[in-house]
Amino acid sequence: MRLPRRARLVLLGAVAPVVAALVTLAASSSLQGPSIDSLYWLRERVHGPRTGIDPSPVVVVGIDEETYRRPPFAGTPQALWGPRLGTVLGAMLDGGAAAIGLDIVHPTSVETLIPGFERDYLLTLRRGGKEGRLVLAKVQHQSDPLMPYRGYVIAAGLNNIRSVNLVEDPDGVLRRVPLTLAAAGPDGRPKAEPGMAVEVASRVLKAPLELGKDGSATLAGYRVPGGEGNRLLVNHATAPGAIPTYSLADLYACAEAGKADYFAGHFKGKAVMVGTVLDVEDRKLSSNRWVTKPEGTNLPERCALPVMSELYVAGRTRDSIPGVYIHAAAISNLIAHDALEEAGGPAAAALIMLLADLAALVTLATRPPVAAAGLALLLAGWSGVAVEAFQGGLVLPYLQAALAALLVFPLALGFRFAVLDRDQRHIRNAFKLYLPGSLIDDMIASGQSPSLGGEERDLSILFCDIAGFTKMSEGMEPEALVTVLNRYFTVMTDIIEAHGGFVDKYIGDAVLAVFGAPYAIDNHARAAVAAALAMRQAMADDPTLLATSSGRGSNRIGIATGPALIGNIGSPRRFNYTVMGDTVNLASRLEGANKYYNTALMVGGETVRHHGDPEAFRALDIVQVVGRSEPVEVFEPLSATRLADPEDLAQRTAYAAALDDWRAGRFEAAAAGFRALVASDGAALAMLHKVEKRIGLPAEPNWAGVTALTDK
Incomplete structure (x- = not known):
């Protein structure tokens, strides 16, 4: 019968210190002299020369x-x-x-x-x-x-x-x-x-x-x-x-x-x-x-x-x-009356065992690098205790206990690697390509495999697609196309994970990413927007990304924030940790809406509100996407470079004024405002086309400037 992992961990926590303590006690007599000499040296460093x-x-x-x-x-x-x-x-x-x-x-x-x-x-x-x-x-x-x-x-x-x-x-x-x-x-x-x-x-x-x-x-x-x-x-x-x-x-x-x-x-x-x-x-x-x-x-x-x-x-x-x-x-x-007194045999053995137990606790409770740092702190604390006792005339088994603690470290780590962590490695290797690392950590900590089930949570969904993918891939061999896509996906995935998100799935040439699950982060909307800006910057910094002999592709990104269902979804024999719901669909629609406004980044109004800094965006329009009855106010996130550019600020201000005229039904004024910006602003050109179609038409009752998008 195989013991549960927790039981094996407890068993190791008991056995490793005993083995280390027994080895140390066997060498205790030969270590006692150097231990005393070491305490003289340490006491001198801490308290200075002893005057008597x-x-x-x-x-x-x-x-x-x-x-x-x-x-x-x-x-x-x-x-x-x-x-x-x-x-x-x-x-x-x-x-x-x-x-x-x-x-x-x-x-x-x-x-x-x-x-x-x-x-x-x-x-x-x-x-x-x-x-x-x-x-x-x-x-x-x-x-x-x-x-x-x-x-x-x-x-x-x-x-x-x-x-x-x-x-x-x-x-x-x-x-x-x-x-x-x-x-x-x-x-x-x-x-x-x-x-x-x-x-x-x-x-x-x-x-x-x-x-x-x-x-x-x-x-x-x-x-x-x-x-x-x-x-x-x-x-x-x-x-x-x-x-x-x-x-x-x-x-x-x-x-x-x-x-x-x-x-x-x-x-x-x-x-x-x-x-x-x-x-x-x-x-x-x-x-x-x-x-x-x-x-x-x-x-x-x-x-x-x-x-x-x-x-x-x-x-x-x-x-x-x-x-x-x-x-x-x-x-x-x-x-x-100030001769040195050595801790007796039972007391010395108890101290050696205590330090070995503490070392085992530190080693088994944390990852190896953290455990090494914890062990160093433990030995530093033990040194302080031994020096203060020595200053008071009591000689503790300083080197013996320190050696026992040091022996526990490789013993426990070796056992963990050979026995306990073997199960962890099996789980991690089995699911690392399908589940986020944080969820795998939860499984390992609980000792349970994933099961079906989900929950509704407030999330930010990022949907990224390649614009011009068909042209870019024309005439390419499948192997060459896969190489280009894999490199692009690697860069994008690294950026998403660096900002606290995880990639739910790749859909053809698209990437679906989630921010705010499985672990909550302070501001998932802000993290998603920062990741999107970094993804666009990576495309600008490396002209070889998505570059082929037939042309270079670009990426468009849409972000939506709101409730979504996330969890292990599928059948008992095959399932994925994935997200679904209206917020996911909206992120996909916003990504597609970029092409109407000649933009690369677009987010919904809920993302802006969750983000908390409206000055980091400019309002583009109010749209009604396919499959959704409620209109959505859409915004373009602004990079740090654009936020610091006074000329860009002036253009954004002019765009906002023209947008207000559009929403108020002042089409002539809106057309004049957008027309002045079309040379440098693709979104202004898109809005101008819409405004010009409204000029001369009778006013609509309850006009709110909502644009209905006809396709995805």
Whole structure:
């Protein structure tokens, strides 16, 4: 049993989104990273760079290129920098730094070679460790971690050593920071130990990280959003200098100069990360890689030394950042409670399905070009929703849902073309040569074939015939004549359809067209008149139309407006969508009446009244056509060129005056008026012949100037 088209449409609307969503969900994990990176880029375009909280709760002390170039660091092996680093650490502790994390691991020391060389540095480590304000780094390598030099561990305390491991996503980009890592406990069993960022934030907030039985993590009342592996998704501040960065060289000179106020003003209550910020070392691809800013911009106030020139290339941006900034950004998120939270699995799947459903609705409800535009608007709206959610700290499955919507489009279109639209194409191909396109659209929309029946409607009927057809076709081969007629009919039909009409039928060399059906148009009389003028203009513009070796034909057009019966008329086995009635007959008679007045266009009075602009016509006469008892006032439509011609206006005015004399029975005056116009006006010549026949005859009672036409 074949399902009705509507049922198949509903079935497609349900199946296509499910298929697209399932395909997308299968690739969701690999799309999540690029999706987050895309949202960083979009947020930057919409809201500008993210500044984070001001002032920043986190600062970075950078072992930078300037440090390597300035004395006393320049030319000195880094293994000998311990005492100078200790001087800076001590100054920051004195200045009130809340917590200091060293994102550097020194597994060896010259203390073993030069006893006492690092005594002051070790004392500073001991002080920072005892006060709970200093955290040293270790790195987990294979089964055993890479630890700092044993003397540093003893000085700082084993409880002040934390891992700085950062775990890359499968595409090599660092987007998340582990909240905890596995470490060996006192009993040798593995335990969950806070990572460097969490530990430093915990020291600043003076609260430990609490792990719930459900795997949740809470820090100072803030339930930290954590995804797979309990990792924090970093929400980077992307404004230039959002995390203030100080050069170790400048701070050392500042400490040596005894400027304690500078350290108190810049480091009091802050979380401090000390690490390498070189051009080539320890650089990571991060989730903000498409919105990074030039380095060395918006630096904080210097203490003792000016910024060394030629360190930074103006305007240069890179997609990688020093790893210390990832830790610093995570610490800022933990303190400010503004880490990114990813939409959970069920919620993400529901959003993907929703967008796929909307895409299916758009695709199936409209034609493909409109559907494509609708899909673009849908994706633009989804982008806006995803960006605003991202601005608020929520990561929606942006690329995944967009991909699902994009997959629905070809799936639904392919099914429509192969199955649903096949029926439409069959109906359209079967009836396109016999019925107007709008009626075929109705049939397709209803899913029903046409049936017998009609209705009476107010319409404008255009009847066009070829004048001089017999002479034009003399001596022509049938094939050649058909070629000439087909080209002429094509041009005329295109003009009629361009003005909202449709061709009912071709009758020999004549064309019968309808305006106002099957769909109503604003002013069918105006449309019919405009089409007639355009048809005449096409004949003037192209002298090859209806041109043969025996001569060239021309066309005459009559238009009538009024009630007519239109619909599917015939027998159940063969019928046409056609029009019939007195209005149709009148249009045909008016076309034939043109030859009496030497005109090419003629319309009835009802057409003029429906048209609404009497100035666009000139009155010709009042006639009584064959087969009609009531007289009809007839008019000639005027082209834009004639309406704008003052000489033509003068002639029309003179014709109107002579016509008034004719209708009033003033035949001598009418004859004089028409006679003055015959040189340039064929209608005036026709009227003059009629007037001259009346001169000298006795007056008729109830004279109204009606001309009875004797043939069609």
